[in-house]
Structures are given as structure tokens and as C-alpha cells.
Amino acid sequence: MxxxxxxxxxxxxxxxxxxxxxxxxxxxxxxxxxxxxxxxxxxxxxxxxxxxxxxxxxxxxxxxxxxxxxxxxxxxxxxxxxxxxxxxxxxxxxxxxxxxxxxxxxxxxxxxxxxxxxxxxxxxxxxxxxxxxxARSRPSGELSGESRPMRTVRELITRVAGIDSSVLLTGESGTGKELAARALHRLSERGSGPFVAVNCAALPEQLLESELFGHLQGAFTDARNDRRGLFLEAHGGTLLLDEIGEMPLTLQPKLLRALEERRIRPLGGSREIPIDVRLVTATHQDLERAVREGRFREDLFYRLNVISIEMPPLRNRGNDILLLAESFLHEFAARLNKPVQGLSAPVAAQLLGYAWPGNVRELRNVMERAVALTRHDHLTLEDLPPQITRTGNSAQVPELDSDAPLLTLAEVERRYIERVLGEVAGNRSVAARILGIDRKTLYRKLQDD
Structure with a gap:
């Protein structure tokens, strides 16, 4: 030494x-x-x-x-x-x-x-x-969370990352399919190589074919120069085809041949070029249904669906909603230089009760908006967009002018604690954080009841 x-x-x-x-x-x-x-x-x-x-x-x-x-x-x-x-x-x-x-x-x-x-x-x-x-390899951000569905996803990503087979990522829009693809790439032996992504729904057929396989000068109108194509750009790395269910039916046979032969032929070319990529595809569609309806080739579906990973919707991830919300809050507070420290209890309860049709992407946007607009050190209900506050998912407290009997403060507090505990599946640590009290205080209040 x-x-x-x-x-x-x-x-x-x-x-x-x-x-x-x-x-x-x-x-x-x-x-x-x-x-x-x-x-x-x-x-x-x-x-x-x-x-x-x-x-x-x-x-x-x-x-x-x-x-x-x-x-x-x-x-x-x-x-x-x-x-x-x-x-x-x-x-x-x-x-x-x-x-x-x-x-x-x-x-x-x-x-x-x-x-x-x-x-x-x-x-x-x-x-x-x-x-x-x-730290680099561990999935972070939207892939973090302690819910069972996300633990299952992370475990599956870790297990299959080293296998060079095709992976099909399924799930609703906004659930983090591209993040999962990037995690697969980072954890694989191809992690030092390029990661290339393309949205199949964003390009017309001829342009998508050119993007994937490349073209030679003069192959079509406006083809003034040779283009390598994304399969070659991703050589030695990973290629993500997002929204694969939107790929035109006429282009699917060429993709299937490229995967089976591991060679591509650029538009206007006469020779095939060998490729070395790991293909990951993603879709929010039901591809099996698309196969039955004749919108997607069955042989291509089975070629892509060697390993399938389903990304869970946010509404099924329980307490991860609050963990992600806190993470996004601190990210945007730092970026916007605002002294926002956390969520108020009513906001936390409202976030837990919302269905999140846009999933993690929607939650991220909501938190960015809330941090940008808030005038407080903790987010309040007025900082949330109307589609969340009008859902009526927060704890229900009778209006003073309603026909319901008036309640003591102790009874209102007891019902609200029960509501929060129900929303977080009895997790007292999370409930205490939502309520803005420590666990000892929560235990004492529960014992007093």
C-alpha cells in the first residue's frame, strides 16, 4: 500500500x-x-x-x-x-x-x-x-414511497434490470413509466450507455419511421442529409418507445423484424446495420384488447411483453401521496425561494381523499401551483386548485347553521382524529404528522377517548 x-x-x-x-x-x-x-x-x-x-x-x-x-x-x-x-x-x-x-x-x-x-x-x-x-441507482422522486405497490415495483425493477430482455411498462398516464424505464437503464450493465426516449404518439408515421430507423439523403422529400435514427443513437444503451400502443399498424412489422434480427435498414438504404439496444416500451392502453381488435400485432405484443411491470395509480398508493407531496413541496420551495415548510392538516386530509386522475404528474403540478401561490409557511386549503377542494373529501364537520346537533370541541377533535386515522390506514406516525402534533400527544388523546 x-x-x-x-x-x-x-x-x-x-x-x-x-x-x-x-x-x-x-x-x-x-x-x-x-x-x-x-x-x-x-x-x-x-x-x-x-x-x-x-x-x-x-x-x-x-x-x-x-x-x-x-x-x-x-x-x-x-x-x-x-x-x-x-x-x-x-x-x-x-x-x-x-x-x-x-x-x-x-x-x-x-x-x-x-x-x-x-x-x-x-x-x-x-x-x-x-x-x-x-444513491444513484436507487429509484427516487416519483418512484419513492413506502406503499406495498411501489415496493413491489422497485423490487421488480431491481430483479429484471440485469436481464437484457424487453420490458413492457403499463399503467395510467402520469404514474412514472419513463422514470421506471430510466431506473431500469441505470441499474443495468448498459447504465453507462445512452438512454433514448421517443413518444410514438407525437409523430406521424413517416417521421416516426425516420426517427427510429434513420434515412439516407434523398430518401424522401426534405431528406437533405443522412440521419442515423434512434436505434443507432441508443446503441449500447436503452431505447424507450413510449405510447407504443399508438404506433401505426403498418410500421409494426418493421419494428418486429428489427427486434428479431437485431438489424435495421434506414429509409432509402440497401444494407442492414446491426444494432445493440435494450428495448423498453410503455403504454397506458390495454394492448391485449388492441390485439383482439386488430389494432396491434399479436406477434409484436408477445415480443415486447417478455417482462411486464405495471405502475400503480397514485390513488392506490396510500400514504405515498403525502410523502410525495412533501417532497415536491420542498423541491419547489427551494426552487422558488419561498419559506414554505409543510402541509397543514386540512390540506393533507384533502390530498389523501382526492382520486388523482392525473396521478403523480398531477400531484407535482398541484404542489408547484400551491407553493407558488401560498402566503403562509404551511399550505392551506385556499392554495389548492378547485378540483381538489370541491370534492368534499376532507373531514366533515357540521355547519353551525345546519340541523345537525352542535358538538363539543372535544367531540369535533375526536371525530377528526378518527377521520385522519382512517385515511392513513391506522398509521399513527403519519396521522400525527398530518395533525401537526407529536406521536405522544396523539397517543394521549386516543387514551383520553
């Missing part, structure tokens, strides 16, 4: 001794006679470890250790100290030094201490890289 070492010592003979011995052990050594020279070396060169004498001219050793640790907490610092300054060395450890060695220096013991420090640093680097990879 070797590395680049910065040695700081005002004793020239000590510097030369350490440079010779440690260089012979395979280390690259950068000598510096004082702290100022050491700072310059750190600016000019990437080093793996600093070995410094505790008593340096012009600076207190403890302060120098603290300075190094504050500037580069990942950089291990070893202290060389005399026996008489052992307490000071221990104080340096508290200031961020990794270890210390005493004078006269035992070179073998020093080499062992350096090896342990370098091994520890590289281990910490590996842990940070691993944590970053896990």
Missing part, C-alpha cells in the same frame, strides 16, 4: 532520512520545510497523506492539524512528536490527526502506521463511492 506523501519538517536531515527510506518503500515523497511550503504543495499536487512534525516554525502544531483537517477531512495527517509532547500529540488527534509517531522515529513502525492510514483512506473512498452508486 503506497501513495504520495507530503512530509513537513524544518529539520533537513530528518526530511532527507524520511524521503530516502519511504521512497525506497515505494512511496512518492514531497518534502516541505514549513507549513507555508506544505500549503503550496497541497495546492499544486494531489497527495494521499501528510506527515508533519508537531512543532513547526511560525504556527502552533494543533492549529495546523485543525487547519488541515478542516480543509481536507478526507486527508489523513500523521504527527511526529517527541516523548515530552505526548499530551500535545493526543490533543492533535482530537484536532483531526489520524495517528502519531514518537521520536526517535522507528522507520518500520512509521511505515506500518503509514500503511494503516493509507488503507483506511482508500477504504473510506470506496465506501463513499459505494454510497454514491447506491
Amino acid at each position: 503506497t501513495g504520495t506523501l507530503l512530509i513537513i519538517d524544518d529539520d533537513r536531515s530528518m526530511r532527507e532520512l524520511l524521503e530516502e527510506d519511504l521512497g525506497a518503500r515505494g512511496h512518492r515523497v514531497i518534502p516541505a520545510e514549513n507549513a507555508a511550503a506544505g500549503r503550496r504543495a497541497l495546492q499544486d499536487t494531489e497527495v494521499d497523506l501528510v506527515l508533519t512534525d508537531l512543532n513547526l516554525p511560525g504556527i502552533d502544531g494543533i492549529s495546523f492539524c485543525r487547519e488541515l483537517h478542516a480543509a481536507r477531512p478526507d486527508l489523513p495527517v500523521l504527527i511526529i512528536t517527541a516523548f515530552g509532547s505526548l499530551e500535545t500529540a493526543i490533543e492533535a488527534l482530537r484536532a483531526g490527526a489520524y495517528d502519531f509517531v514518537t521520536k526517535p522515529v522507528d522507520l518500520d513502525l512509521l511505515a506500518h502506521a503509514l500503511r494503516r492510514a493509507l488503507e483506511n483512506r482508500r477504504l473510506q473512498q470506496q465506501i463513499r463511492l459505494l454510497d454514491a452508486e447506491v
Whole structure:
């Protein structure tokens, strides 16, 4: 275990001794006679470890250790100290030094201490890289959530990501099918390759064919230049065909041939080009029904539907509604620079009771609107759009001028707590968050009842 070492010592003979011995052990050594020279070396060169004498001219050793640790907490610092300054060395450890060695220096013991420090640093680097990879690979945003349907989706994505088979993503519009496709791509061996997406419903037939397979100059009117096509753009990566149910029936045989032969022929071309892509398709349509009605080829359907993942509608995800709402709220509060901290209890209850026909996409838009319009630190009902507030899904409290009997405040509170608990399937932690109280207070109120 070797590395680049910065040695700081005002004793020239000590510097030369350490440079010779440690260089012979395979280390690259950068000598510096004082702290100022050491700072310059750190600016000019990437080093793996600093070995410094505790008593340096012009600076207190403890302060120098603290300075190094504050500037580069990942950089291990070893202290060389005399026996008489052992307490000071221990104080340096508290200031961020990794270890210390005493004078006269035992070179073998020093080499062992350096090896342990370098091994520890590289281990910490590996842990940070691993944590970053896990964070990068973990589905986030709209794919987050603790509901059983979303846990099932994430588990399935993780299981099939490494399989190079075609995947068909189904579900209502706005449920996050493209996000699932991107997660499949990131977690696969193709994750370092391109991810290319096209909406089949957004392009007319000839243009879609050109987009997918490319064309040669002069293949049709306005084809002034050659075009590679998205299959080639996605070479080595993943191609997502969104709204695959809208692909024209006349174009489907060419797609089927490309998948089976793993070769494409551009428009106007005479030779086939090999392709290497993982195909993921998505649709909100019932493709089996489309097959029965003759709107979609049966052989293509089975070729695409090797692995199927159904994205659940938001209304079936329970408490995920509030988790996503809070996530979007903080995202837009930061983006719009507004001091919005959370949801009020009536807003949370209203969000839970709404059917969300536009699913996660609609929730995101609602939260952006609410954060943009609110004048409070917590969202109120007046910040929500009319289609949500007029649904009558919030807890029902009798109007004062109605024929219903008047209730005590305690009874109103009890009924509202019961309503919120019912909406969150008895999850007391979530209910407490909606009600704006801690769990102990909620437990006490439930016991009082």
C-alpha cells in the first residue's frame, strides 16, 4: 500500500532520512520545510497523506492539524512528536490527526502506521463511492414511497434490470413509466450507455419511421442529409418507445423484424446495420384488447411483453401521496425561494381523499401551483386548485347553521382524529404528522377517548 506523501519538517536531515527510506518503500515523497511550503504543495499536487512534525516554525502544531483537517477531512495527517509532547500529540488527534509517531522515529513502525492510514483512506473512498452508486441507482422522486405497490415495483425493477430482455411498462398516464424505464437503464450493465426516449404518439408515421430507423439523403422529400435514427443513437444503451400502443399498424412489422434480427435498414438504404439496444416500451392502453381488435400485432405484443411491470395509480398508493407531496413541496420551495415548510392538516386530509386522475404528474403540478401561490409557511386549503377542494373529501364537520346537533370541541377533535386515522390506514406516525402534533400527544388523546 503506497501513495504520495507530503512530509513537513524544518529539520533537513530528518526530511532527507524520511524521503530516502519511504521512497525506497515505494512511496512518492514531497518534502516541505514549513507549513507555508506544505500549503503550496497541497495546492499544486494531489497527495494521499501528510506527515508533519508537531512543532513547526511560525504556527502552533494543533492549529495546523485543525487547519488541515478542516480543509481536507478526507486527508489523513500523521504527527511526529517527541516523548515530552505526548499530551500535545493526543490533543492533535482530537484536532483531526489520524495517528502519531514518537521520536526517535522507528522507520518500520512509521511505515506500518503509514500503511494503516493509507488503507483506511482508500477504504473510506470506496465506501463513499459505494454510497454514491447506491444513491444513484436507487429509484427516487416519483418512484419513492413506502406503499406495498411501489415496493413491489422497485423490487421488480431491481430483479429484471440485469436481464437484457424487453420490458413492457403499463399503467395510467402520469404514474412514472419513463422514470421506471430510466431506473431500469441505470441499474443495468448498459447504465453507462445512452438512454433514448421517443413518444410514438407525437409523430406521424413517416417521421416516426425516420426517427427510429434513420434515412439516407434523398430518401424522401426534405431528406437533405443522412440521419442515423434512434436505434443507432441508443446503441449500447436503452431505447424507450413510449405510447407504443399508438404506433401505426403498418410500421409494426418493421419494428418486429428489427427486434428479431437485431438489424435495421434506414429509409432509402440497401444494407442492414446491426444494432445493440435494450428495448423498453410503455403504454397506458390495454394492448391485449388492441390485439383482439386488430389494432396491434399479436406477434409484436408477445415480443415486447417478455417482462411486464405495471405502475400503480397514485390513488392506490396510500400514504405515498403525502410523502410525495412533501417532497415536491420542498423541491419547489427551494426552487422558488419561498419559506414554505409543510402541509397543514386540512390540506393533507384533502390530498389523501382526492382520486388523482392525473396521478403523480398531477400531484407535482398541484404542489408547484400551491407553493407558488401560498402566503403562509404551511399550505392551506385556499392554495389548492378547485378540483381538489370541491370534492368534499376532507373531514366533515357540521355547519353551525345546519340541523345537525352542535358538538363539543372535544367531540369535533375526536371525530377528526378518527377521520385522519382512517385515511392513513391506522398509521399513527403519519396521522400525527398530518395533525401537526407529536406521536405522544396523539397517543394521549386516543387514551383520553
